[in-house]
Amino acid sequence: xxxxxxxxxxxxxxxxxxxxxxxxxxxxxxxxxxxxxxxxxxxxxxxxxxxxxxxxxxxxxxxxxxxxxxxxxxxxxxxxxxxxxxxxxxxxxxxxxxxxxxxxxxxxxxxxxxxxxxxxxxxxxxxxxxxxxxxxxxxxxxxxxxxxxxxxxxxxxxxxxxxxxxxxxxxxxxxxxxxxxxxxxxxxxxxxxxxxxxxxxxxxxxxxxxxxxxxxxxxxxxxxxxxxxxxxxxxxxxxxxxxxxxxxxxxxxxxxxxxxxxxxxxxxxxxxxxxxxxxxxxxxxxxxxxxxxxxxxxxxxxxx
Numbered sequence: 001x002x003x004x005x006x007x008x009x010x011x012x013x014x015x016x017x018x019x020x021x022x023x024x025x026x027x028x029x030x031x032x033x034x035x036x037x038x039x040x041x042x043x044x045x046x047x048x049x050x051x052x053x054x055x056x057x058x059x060x061x062x063x064x065x066x067x068x069x070x071x072x073x074x075x076x077x078x079x080x081x082x083x084x085x086x087x088x089x090x091x092x093x094x095x096x097x098x099x100x101x102x103x104x105x106x107x108x109x110x111x112x113x114x115x116x117x118x119x120x121x122x123x124x125x126x127x128x129x130x131x132x133x134x135x136x137x138x139x140x141x142x143x144x145x146x147x148x149x150x151x152x153x154x155x156x157x158x159x160x161x162x163x164x165x166x167x168x169x170x171x172x173x174x175x176x177x178x179x180x181x182x183x184x185x186x187x188x189x190x191x192x193x194x195x196x197x198x199x200x201x202x203x204x205x206x207x208x209x210x211x212x213x214x215x216x217x218x219x220x221x222x223x224x225x226x227x228x229x230x231x232x233x234x235x236x237x238x239x240x241x242x243x244x245x246x247x248x249x250x251x252x253x254x255x256x257x258x259x260x261x262x263x264x265x266x267x268x269x270x271x272x273x274x275x276x277x278x279x280x281x282x283x284x285x286x287x288x289x290x291x292x293x294x295x296x297x298x299x300x301x302x303x304x
Contacts, residue, residue, distance in 0.1 A: 001056035005031035055085030181226035191265040244288040255281045
C-alpha cells in the first residue's frame with residue numbers, strides 16, 4: 001500500500017514545488033507532477049498513474065481542483081480508483097474515500113452531480129420545445145446550411161481530437177513500430193502489440209494500426225521507412241522475427257513468459273501442433289541468434 005501524490009499546474013510559468021512539499025510531508029512517495037489544463041481530461045501523467053495504482057494504494061492531491069475542474073471528472077477518477085481497489089484523498093478538502101466521512105461526502109457529491117445532470121436535461125428539453133413552437137430549428141446554423149467555413153471548422157476540430165487521442169496511446173505501440181517495421185508484416189506486428197496491451201485497452205486492428213502509423217509519419221513523428229513493404233518470409237523466418245521481437249523488447253522475460261505471449265497471440269508452434277512451451281521457445285531463440293536477429297547470449301544479462 002502506498003500514498004501516491006499528484007501535483008498539477010496549468011502553465012509553464014507556474015511551479016508544482018509547494019504542492020510537492022505538502023504531498024511529501026503527508027507521506028506521499030512517489031509524487032507525480034504534470035503541466036496541463038485542469039479542463040483537459042486526457043492528461044498522460046494522470047492516465048499512466050491511474051493505470052498503475054494497485055489495491056490498497058491512495059491517490060493524494062493538495063486540493064481537488066488539482067485533479068479535476070468538474071464534478072463529473074472528479075467522480076469519474078474516483079470511480080476508476082475504486083474499481084482498482086484504491087482510494088482517494090484531498091489534503092485541503094473533506095474527501096478521503098478510505099474513511100466513513102469521506103465516503104459520505106462522496107455520496108453527497110454523486111447525488112449533487114446526478115441532480116445537476118437532471119436539471120441540464122430538463123432545461124435542454126424545455127428549450128428545444130420552446131424553440132420548435134416558435135419555428136426555430138436547433139443546431140449550428142452554419143452546419144445545418146452546409147456553410148463551407150463552418151464545415152472546415154468542424155473538420156479541423158474533429159481532426160485535432162483524433163490527434164490528441166492518438167498521442168495519448170503512442171507509448172503502447174510506437175516503440176514497437178519503430179523497432180520492428182518494416183521487417184515485420186503488419187499482421188504480425190498488430191498481434192504482437194495486442195499481446196502486450198494493458199487489461200481493458202481496446203485491441204488494435206491491422207487497418208487502424210496502419211492508419212495511425214501513416215498519420216504520425218505525416219506529422220514527422222515516425223520515419224517514412226516504417227511504411228516500406230515487409231519482405232516475404234518463409235513460415236520459419238516469420239516465427240524467428242516474432243520471437244526476436246518479443247525478446248528484444250524485454251530480455252528479462254523467462255522462456256515460459258515468452259511462450260505465454262506467443263500463445264496469447266495464437267501464434268502456431270514450429271510443428272503446427274499444440275501450445276508453445278519453454279523448450280520450443282528456447283529452440284527458436286537459438287535460431288534467431290544464428291540468423292543475427294538477436295545478439296549473442298550474455299549470461300550476465302539474460303536468462304536464455
